[in-house]
Amino acid sequence: MSLETQTFRVTRADLVRYAGASGDFNPIHWSERFATSVGLPGVIAHGMFTMALVGRAVTAWAGAPDAVVEFSVRFSRPVPVPDTDEGTEVVVSVAVKGETEEGHTKLTLTATCQGEKVLSMAQAVVRKR
Amino acid sequence: MPLDQSFVGRSYPPTEPYIVGREKIREFARAIGAAEAEYQDLEAARALGYADVVAPPTFPIVLTMASSHAQIVEDPELGIDYSRVVHGDQRFAYARPIVAGDALVCVNTVEEITTRGGHDFMTTRSDVSTEAGELVVTVWAKLVQRGEE
Numbered sequence: 001m002s003l004e005t006q007t008f009r010v011t012r013a014d015l016v017r018y019a020g021a022s023g024d025f026n027p028i029h030w031s032e033r034f035a036t037s038v039g040l041p042g043v044i045a046h047g048m049f050t051m052a053l054v055g056r057a058v059t060a061w062a063g064a065p066d067a068v069v070e071f072s073v074r075f076s077r078p079v080p081v082p083d084t085d086e087g088t089e090v091v092v093s094v095a096v097k098g099e100t101e102e103g104h105t106k107l108t109l110t111a112t113c114q115g116e117k118v119l120s121m122a123q124a125v126v127r128k129r
Numbered sequence: 130m131p132l133d134q135s136f137v138g139r140s141y142p143p144t145e146p147y148i149v150g151r152e153k154i155r156e157f158a159r160a161i162g163a164a165e166a167e168y169q170d171l172e173a174a175r176a177l178g179y180a181d182v183v184a185p186p187t188f189p190i191v192l193t194m195a196s197s198h199a200q201i202v203e204d205p206e207l208g209i210d211y212s213r214v215v216h217g218d219q220r221f222a223y224a225r226p227i228v229a230g231d232a233l234v235c236v237n238t239v240e241e242i243t244t245r246g247g248h249d250f251m252t253t254r255s256d257v258s259t260e261a262g263e264l265v266v267t268v269w270a271k272l273v274q275r276g277e278e
Contacts (some may be wrong), residue, residue: 008162019159021153022191038212047203048190049218052161054188064177065167065226068186072220121218 004061004094008053010045010079011087018049032083044078050090050118054109057092061107062126069104070125077118088113100125132251132274133242136207140238141200146260147192148204151229154181154184158204174228180231188227190219193255193268196235201253209251209274217250218271224264232260240269247276 015029024046027034035043049075058066081087091112097106109122151171158168166173167183174182202209227233232258241252255268 012256014160017160023195048187048194048219049161051219052163052185052187056161056163058187059163063172065165065186066179066181066223068223070220070222071186072218074218112138118254126197 006057006060006092008056008090008092009083009087010049010053010081010090012043012081012083014042014087015045015049015081018046020053022046022048022070022101040078041080041082043083045081045090046074047075050075050079050111053090054092054111054119054122056069057094058107058109058124058126059095062124067127068124069127070123072124074107074120075085075118075124076120077113077116079113090118102129130208132195132209132242132249133207134241134242137242138239140236142236144192144196144200144235146234147196147225147234148203149184149231149233151182153191154182154188154227154229157188157191158185161187179226179228181199184227184229186221186226189255189266189268190223192233192235192257193237193270197237197253197255197270200237201239201251209272212275213275213277215273216270217273217277218252218269220269222267224266227265231265233257233265234260249274 002106019025029046032043089112093110094109097108107124111119155169163185167177236256238254240254243250252271257266258264
């Protein structure tokens with residue numbers, strides 16, 4: 001059983017940069033006014049940005065981007081990002097769960113923000129390193 | 130009004146090829162803070178056996194979110210109210226990683242529609258292939274349309 005934990009800082013600037021790079025300009029990810037008007041606590045991170053951070057932990061664990069065979073998550077809770085220099089933190093951990101029939105390694109992934117899980121059923125299948 | 134079940138199984142016409150740019154991969158990798166050389170440096174990527182700079186695992190969303198949004202979410206016959214939509218699940222199954230220079234075609238399909246507790250759940254599948262028909266990655270997204278107030 002191996003468990004590796006990594007902490008990622010997330011600021012508003014990261015969300016703006018990710019919006020541009022990904023093409024996802026939904027205003028809930030950059031406008032406080034819009035986000036609160038639809039009932040959110042404030043600006044929240046793109047789910048796909050959180051998944052990308054978890055993906056960094058997976059590729060780091062696997063040793064290469066082409067070692068990743070499958071990668072899936074459920075977005076169970078938003079990641080609010082306050083308008084401060086510190087922003088917030090997402091803590092990602094990777095644990096080995098077992099092996100697939102093809103002999104690949106199954107990984108269980110967790111991501112938390114402020115101590116609460118923001119993903120559920122997050123897993124990846126990677127080729128053996 | 131719940132989403133129309135008759136859309137399940139419907140596939141949309143293949144998209145125009147998306148040409149994966151080297152600078153787009155670099156921009157995406159920088160935006161997610163992925164610092165490995167194979168995302169940025171052509172020589173480093175080639176030394177590791179990639180044809181060009183390689184894309185991080187969630188990069189396919191750049192193509193699939195835009196094309197499935199344009200074809201499915203904005204299909205007036207389906208009538209999704211995007212202001213009530215949140216992203217539920219996301220899944221990727223890779224045949225190989227995307228590299229710069231790939232010309233990728235998406236075929237978007239409505240795979241499942243369910244209704245539970247007043248909310249609609251729609252799973253879309255995007256089969257991403259080269260123009261020559263080589264499957265590169267399959268991408269599933271589950272969107273949740275929250276019930277009307």
